[in-house]
Amino acid sequence: MSIVLEARQVSKSFGGFLAVKNVDLKVHEGSIHALIGPNGAGKTTLFGLLTRFHSTTSGSIFLKGEDITSKGPADVALRGLCRSFQISSIFPGLTLRENVRVALQRRHGSSHQFWQPSRVLRRFDDDADRLLDRVGLRPLADRLCSEVSYGRKRALEIATTLAMEPKVLLLDEPIAGMAAGDIPMIVELIRSVAKDRTVVMVEHNLSVVESLCDRVTVLVRGELMAEGTYSEIRDNPAVRQAYIGAGYEV
Numbered sequence: 001m002s003i004v005l006e007a008r009q010v011s012k013s014f015g016g017f018l019a020v021k022n023v024d025l026k027v028h029e030g031s032i033h034a035l036i037g038p039n040g041a042g043k044t045t046l047f048g049l050l051t052r053f054h055s056t057t058s059g060s061i062f063l064k065g066e067d068i069t070s071k072g073p074a075d076v077a078l079r080g081l082c083r084s085f086q087i088s089s090i091f092p093g094l095t096l097r098e099n100v101r102v103a104l105q106r107r108h109g110s111s112h113q114f115w116q117p118s119r120v121l122r123r124f125d126d127d128a129d130r131l132l133d134r135v136g137l138r139p140l141a142d143r144l145c146s147e148v149s150y151g152r153k154r155a156l157e158i159a160t161t162l163a164m165e166p167k168v169l170l171l172d173e174p175i176a177g178m179a180a181g182d183i184p185m186i187v188e189l190i191r192s193v194a195k196d197r198t199v200v201m202v203e204h205n206l207s208v209v210e211s212l213c214d215r216v217t218v219l220v221r222g223e224l225m226a227e228g229t230y231s232e233i234r235d236n237p238a239v240r241q242a243y244i245g246a247g248y249e250v
């Protein structure tokens, strides 16, 4: 299996504090790869480095073999590496369809053209409906985003990210804060969108990681502690100790 995304010895320092230290990461094409670790381990920072929202202090990032270390987030998104935009970038006063339409306009470089006649904007509606269908939200297309459940907002967030046509999709804690009843819906959605792309996810819920992920990378205090299948990771004494030491049940 080929490597689609790779970090080589990446580090990130915030004002002298090393949040990520010399981390190596290889993500196989077509896999679902989890980044796990106790709070403050550097998972979100590593995500920011991979997607170029953070500059690296040292080390290199490669996407499909191309060095993207000096590229910006918009550039790598156009190359197919996209992170979910989080609910904060969803517009509560717009309908679900309009939210996806804005994301499609962003993809096509016309999101700032608010002055366009609505009939021109509507050309995106068919694509928006297809994406809503993909995440099970098509029946709610005309509902205001503010009116739907948190779980559905997270599904919408995935739809708006799919609008960027990612080949590698990075999801930051996709089930965080979600009601238990909504979790199976998002788990199935991630499994489904991963059929034709690579997914990298930061996730605290280890049973979700176990059921979804082919590979797991464990970060502890900014450093790579272990990498392997979920069962290899689960049985690794150093990983268990790091989690127990941080107050987790394993």
Ligand SMILES: Nc1ncnc2c1ncn2[C@@H]1O[C@H](COP(=O)(O)OP(=O)(O)OP(=O)(O)O)[C@@H](O)[C@H]1O
Residues within 6 Å of the ligand: 014, 017, 019, 037, 038, 039, 040, 041, 042, 043, 044, 045, 046
């Ligand atoms: N912009 C920043 N400025 C200063 N320190 C930061 C910044 N971002 C993160 N850190 C620090 O870097 C360390 C790693 O943070 P990060 O958010 O990457 O961890 P995490 O593994 O994602 O944690 P969590 O699971 O709690 O979200 C933490 O000690 C955090 O306080």
